[in-house]
Amino acid sequence: MKVLITGASSGIGRATALLLARKGHQVLMVSRRKQRLQEIAESSATVVGELLFDELDVSDVSSITAFVSRQGEWLKDVDLLVNNAGLALGADPLEQNSTADISRVLETNVIGLLALTRAVIPFMKARKSGHIVSLGSVAGSTPYKGGTVYCASKAAVHMITDCLRMDLGGTGIRVSTVSPGRVAETEFSEVRFAGDAEKARKPYEGYRTMSASDVAESIAWIVLQPAHINIQELVILPTDQPSATTLEPLQ
Template sequence: MTSTRRRTVVTGASSGIGAATVRRLRADGWDVVAAARRGDRLEELAAETGAEPFVVDITSDEDVAALVAHVRATGGLDAVVNNAGGALGQDKVEDADLEQWRAMFEVNVLGTLRVTKGLLPLLRERGEGDVLVVTSTAAHGAYPGGAGYTGAKHAERQLATTLRWEVVGEPIRVIEIAPGAVATEEFSLVRFAGDAERAAKVYEGYQPLVAEDVADAIAWTLSRPAHVNVDLLVVRPRAQANNTTIARTGV
């Protein structure tokens, strides 16, 4: 890290990886705009960490425009952490719920696009900056029942990769963090529509990552010297070899 305080926006900051990232970056000395839909949770996080809460739905053009205007008016930006996203269902392609697919593409792909497109000019105004996208190992492989989520995450990955190629020569870094199995309070619970028993089975018999593991990876990549770009960092539990192979040994 440089001696100058840096400022970032973290989306999906009200829980899980997003909240852990806000805590970690604040501990590292960053000024953080914690952005998410749930204002009550953001207020609690702000009281705990000193982060600045901003309520935003990244599927809304108007909300994202308001976020951009706010950030520009209150000090500019050095980095954006595109963390907001999520999975819905685990149906076979032939049984796919089209509304769930639309929702996943809206938040994972178009939401990331809205935020990145809106905030990129602020990074340029600063003279240099970082666009970090939290995808998933789902962005790098398929698995049965996962086509909606893996499709959305593959698209999000290509957004990041293409942007990196398009801004080459500018002092802009584009970083992708692709976590494997991460046990957070909501990811699998949301995916399985509140079925706590089914959600818990995802993490049975092995030690999954926790949100702080991913926040640590995010903080490390952002703290590299300005000439160093971590294009892609895949972070998995030791027990997970790929999207469908997990050693459930009880350890």
């Protein structure tokens, strides 16, 4: 397969890129930190597929336009798009969120996802096959305090996926959402709390979390189903997180 993964410089995106490349696929990793992507590509000796990389800021329409024209030949046979790039900024009530932060979250998690997906669809349609997998979250279906903007952005991802599946009916293109609960040891919490390591660690302390590799395994399982099967949504939480807002460490 030829696989395009956004936000592949860290966490779930990186783990998914490495896993699919280890399984023999050609993966084009994109994100804003090109140097980081290059390091991942160069340090992955066990890969039997191929790890390519390019710079892409999904929140910037001109970056998407430039990427699509640069990679037009490669995109002609893209099999899989993983819309993984995403972030939360802070965990405060809405009135304490800055306009800049609100815009950045929505431009990355929603507008960027729509814009890149829209750009990739014609290539998949031309070949009557393809798969678009987007990272939702349990936060997209269950609200939590301080999550107004992030939860709204992930709810949008869920609805985008569900509508898109209908738009693309009859084209052979599959559309799926992966909705994880808490995934530790990614940069998500560090970004959310602006580098405050103490605050970033707290949500993951005292119970068994999932890792980025756990989620990558789920994504690989979905995309390696036969072409006539579409796993529409996969919800995956740690055993110690019985619901989106409940943590119950093993007694």
